[in-house]
Amino acid sequence: MRAIILAAGLGLRLQQPPGEQFPKCLLRFDGMTLLERHLRMLDAAGVTEIVLALGFQPEQVKAELDRLGHSPHPEIVLNQRYELGSVLTVHTVADALTRGGDVLLMDADVLYDERILAALVAGDSVNRLLIDRDFETGDEPVKLCLRDGLPVELRKQVAVGLEYDTIGESVGFFRFSEQTARRLAQIVAGYVERNQEKMPHEEAVRDLLLEGGHAFEIADVTGAPWLEIDFPGDVARARDEVLPQLQRWSGVPSGVTP
Template identity: 80%
Template structure:
């Protein structure tokens, strides 16, 4: 299983208000960056093949990788047009999507607990899986995941009037795709780029994939597990005061080489 972490964006909504400029994956909580926590949790889950999609200030992320000293190679891919949408960032990692095996597609700007990741990576069989949190704040900011009879029927911030569904929650922003689905997703993303829609968020391409192959996905409910996507300065405060105290210590399940 391979993890692709999307960490290319400018994070304008956070940077403009906070007055600082650095990749959001470098936000520290108790001295540990979001990126380091990602790597710790992935290793604990047995995932050590990581592809990191960079764009804004990649040298800072490279420096953080060296500081962390994670004992597994991290492949980095650069999107030089990171000022456009995340569709282009996903397109830049098309090789990682299509080289075989299950893929975890993950946003970098999330502080989360192992209880969020565990159901996503559970099971050895090839799987398509989504995460849903039914306890979410209403409004236009959360990306809503809607299900009908267990099948995804929508993935958007704003829902169409009259949409029929029986379950609604917030998408955590992490997706597991099996080999065939990952290759199809890469094709959909390429279609966006070729048709001049590279400025769109990659969730739009994920939405197309879900509407096309919804019955092939299962959904893990992570309601109650601590996590937060960080977009605004207030999210940083909530992450530190509300989410961080709930996180369980990370225990690696991967044996380190003996010296």
């Protein structure tokens, strides 16, 4: 199993002061960067093949990797046009998507409990989505809608009249079998060929879900704390609300340092 961590974006909505901007994966909580948390949790879950998709300020991320001395060293792939959408970043790591085996596709800017990752990696080869039914409504969350246990929508805006019996927020982590990962790479390549590089990669995943032919399991992680960090207020929420709830796992502190 291979993990692809998307960490290329500028993070403009975080409103960092000019000249002091840094990749969101380097945000620190309890003295530990999000990147270090990702690496430790993946290692604990037995996922040792890791690909980092970088773009903005890659040298800062490389310096953090050098500091951590993580082994094996993650593979680094650069998206030189990182200011465009994340679909281009996924296209940049097409080789990692298609070289075989199950693939985890993960946003880097998420602070999350170990139960989130455990639900994603459990079992044999499978396609899997994560849903959190306890979410704040609004335009920002990517909604995952189900009907009879099957995904029928993955978008921030749910179409009026769409029939579904379950709705929640997509955590932003996906698992794809080898065959499905290869198909996703083809869909993403189509976006790039049509000059739609500015699209979010979730649109390509949505196309994959709705075209059929790929069975997806749905793992309900409602109750497990997590937060995607996009805005300044999210940093405070992550520190004050999410961090104190995280379960402790070997070698990684979960509480707020006094």
